[in-house]
Amino acid sequence: MSVHVRTIFKRTPELIHACVRPRRSMLYLPGSNARALEKAATLPADSLIIDLEDAVTPSAKVDARNSVAEAVRARKYGKREVAVRINPLNSQWGEDDIKYIAAAGPDAIILPKVEYPDQICAMEDMIKFYDASQSIAIGAVIETPIGVINVNQISNATSRLCMLILGTSDLTNDLRARHVPSRSPLVTSFGLCLLAGRAHGLAVIDGVHLDLSDDIGFHYACEQGRDMGFDGKTLIHPKTIATANEVFGLDSSVVVHAQRIIKAFETAEREGKGVATVDGKLIENLHAEEAHRQIAFHRMVCELEKGIR
Structure with missing residues (x-):
């Protein structure tokens, strides 16, 4: 039986797969770190998010973009999903990020700080010029109160959109909330994003756990996210991959x-x-x-x- 994806769009088989593929573990990798990009080919993460935004300093962004495009073209990551988080479209790097990364052919391009559906539509228009396969999916990071409020319209922006990723650290700060183990300040935002994502057939991914020394807290956060309905979790260190795969997987x-x-x-x-x-x-x-x-x-x-x- 095929996996049913609810949407008003008629998605291609490639984009349907992009919505339902496993994303138990989505590991962020700094695009400026050649060693990390090389090591990623040996890690058991379902998905790799190669980052050109927060993890790369302004002075290193152009070189990182070239390195990431080369790594994507090399096709050395097996069946893992290879996604690239670009810089915002209104930054000095965003449009060139799309130009070079889309031409390299990743599985997905992820846009940070999405607040309005027009951002996704503009991104899709740019991708169309450089995506020869016309199969690159889009991911949207929801990390601001405005993004959460508009998440239903964002989720309905284009058939290329395949996933919502929660930026929980920025969102907590913008809410002026406290970073507490229960994550209770984020429950409303989680619910709205999950409702919108499920209504439009998208994957919905939980945000990162910042305390790498807190193994118990990380396991709890994974279980909490799974029980709420998230498909997986974004990660910032390889040592957390196994736990995410276990919790978001099926025994x-x-x-x-x-x-x-x-x-x-x-x-x-x-x-x-x-x-x-x-x-x-x-x-x-x-x-x-x-x-x-x-x-x-x-x-x-x-x-x-x-x-x-």
């Missing part, structure tokens, strides 16, 4: 249970029934659809992991 018991649900519901349908039971619990069509989604996701993860070893 064997979940996969087996999903298979049982599918089998039970198919049997019920053959018997002319609209419901089934598994372990005494009522199973309806919505449970069968979720089980199919879990099985499809598990298969994509297995295929991805084969391609990055």
Whole structure:
């Protein structure tokens, strides 16, 4: 069963895949660090976000852009998603970032500080000139109160948009909130972004955990994000990849249970029934659809992991 993506757009198969591909772990890499770009080919992250924005000083941005374009063209990252976070379009680097990076052909280009749908539309217009394959997806970082308020319109801007990424550190600061373990000041923003993303068939990715010494807190944040509905988490250090993959992945018991649900519901349908039971619990069509989604996701993860070893 294919994964259903709700959208008013008719997406190409490549862009549908861009919406549903595994993103349990999305690792930020500084575009100016050649060693990090080389090492990334050995890391088990589902997705790499090569950064030209915050992680690169102004004096190094042009050289970093050239290095990143070369790394993307080299196609050395296997089946991992390769995304590049560019500088804002209204900066002195943004338009040239798109020109050189789109021509190199990454899987996605990520725009920071998205507050209005027009930003995504303008970005798409630029990408069209340089994307020979016409398959580069767009990611939007939502990290300001205005971005959160407008997230539904942003999510509906273009069929190329495949994911929303929460910029939780900037958002917390802009809200004048405190960085607390429960992340309670962000719950409303999380909910609005998840609602918009799901309504328009997008992946929605949780923000980074800044305290690298806090393993327990990081694990809790991953579980919290998973339980809220996020597809994965952005990361700033390779040591956190395994935990994110584990928490946002499916263990064997979940996969087996999903298979049982599918089998039970198919049997019920053959018997002319609209419901089934598994372990005494009522199973309806919505449970069968979720089980199919879990099985499809598990298969994509297995295929991805084969391609990055």
